[in-house]
Amino acid sequence: MENTLHDETTLKQNTLLGADELVINMGPQHPSTHGVLRVKLKLDGERVIGSECVIGYLHRGVEKIAENRSYQQFAPYVDRMDYVAAVSNGLGYCEAVEKLLNVEAPPRARVIRTILTELQRMASHLLWLGTHALDIGALTPLFYCMREREEILKIFEKYCGARLTTHAFRIGGLQYESYDTFEKDVERFCRDFERRIQEYVDLLTGNSIWIGRTRNVGVLSGADCIALGVSGPVLRASGVQWDVRKATPYAAYDQYKFEIPVGANGDTYDRYMVRMEEMRQSRLICLQAIENIPAGPILGKVGKVLKPAPGEIYHSIEAPKGILGFYIVSDGGTQPYRVRIRPPSFINLQAFNKMVRGHLVADVVAIIGTLDIVLGEVDR
């Protein structure tokens, strides 16, 4: 197991190409790489026999910036990592700093955080579904998915004025109280969404082209996933029933009933099914949460100047793409001494080389799509 998981070196070592072998570049400017991912593919005819990901085109030095900003000043920067799931990033960072400060967000803030984060999960999965289907050749789902995602973004806009890089949460709770029709909007969306999901299912789940393009493509076993640190829906599609929301609950997840969907084969089709079911579960969490949003303050007792006691903390959440972890070291000053962000996309992408080997060039696009990476988070 230990030697087969990494074959990046084969590209370098076997410089002598066979008669049918070819090395091609895919990206960084390629629409199906979902950003600026460059993949070097070694091909034998149409078949991929080796690959190497070249990343870093979007590197902005987020962790270095963190060391030069105060704790509050850095909060908007985390939105720019996984920019299609900014709310989840904000939740992870705010909770990590709260743990470091040893404060807790009030119950009302935690419930509203949970609702917004689950809406964000649905929005992120919708964008994934639309673009993934588009990559494989199904054009229609993209328009449907964008239509629903728009409704979620409208709720964000009404809540905090921003649609994408929301900076919705503050360290210690929330800055904004929920607006008047918040519950009604969320409920209307969730009620509607059940029917909408059925539309995607009708379009894709039984579609023979979809099945042909996704079944047995990019198979990962559960053991491979754990060895390669793969998390999130990709891990669950490989049959590992594990979710940070259940294993170490944060926000208000311990109050709600939801299932962790798992797949059996760990292929692209299973990952599709897992994410579809996750959207249904997120919808159920939102419906449960809006029934009873506790009254009370939305911001805990947090000073204007944050000076956490020297020490360190690690906190991780289940972002739409996998484990999003924050390891923060404080030296007692107003700025973090070190912030390490564990990006799910970066670590999931490492499994790409394993998944792509032996497949056709056309499947490369499906495998990039099924990993659901965001290059802003891969490169940071």
Next chain:
Amino acid sequence: MADESKAPQSPDNPKPDASGTSTAPPEAPKSAAAPPTPTAPKPPSPPPPKPPAVLQVPLDNDLTQRYRGRFGPAIFDALEDRKQPYLVIDARQLTEIARYTRDEEKFDLLEDYTAVDWPRREKRFDLVAILYSFAYNTRLRLKIPLAANEAAASLVPVWPVANWLEREIFDMFGIRFTGHPDLKRILLPEDWRGHPLRKDYDILKQDDAWVRENLGIESAQ
């Protein structure tokens, strides 16, 4: 320039204007304001500074005893910070401890692997491995202090996920890993000079030569 900036600070060389006219008038209001102060109630003396809460407490449980029993002096310290346990271990025994951690203690997921730079410490770097056990639903951190030019054994044979994580540490801190299958930069360009997450690398610093040569501009700032 140097003389001018020094002049106002030196007390034996005051400017003639300032000593003659301006010093006397401020004295008067001061003395007028002085009498009320003794009668006014004393401001409440600031509360005695609280002793800083010690958040790092020594850890002594079954887990640490097993580690100490097996590796003895290679376990430098076992601590708990904000209820999160970590072990400080000897870099020379990293591979053995890592294998034991994965196989016997069932920490099968290397969740994250990173480094922290402490330039004023004797051992400059801390490698930090964040581990998760699916079997027991617990986390553990291993801290591996490293001197400036010391290399660590690669964890890729134990947790394959370490491949890209070690490349990132090498890229950002310049720490080398022996036995890594392909140790090269991952986020920065391969011919970039410097390791940006070291504390002596200023946030505005960049590899000017690289920027000039490859981007065709004087500065990327």
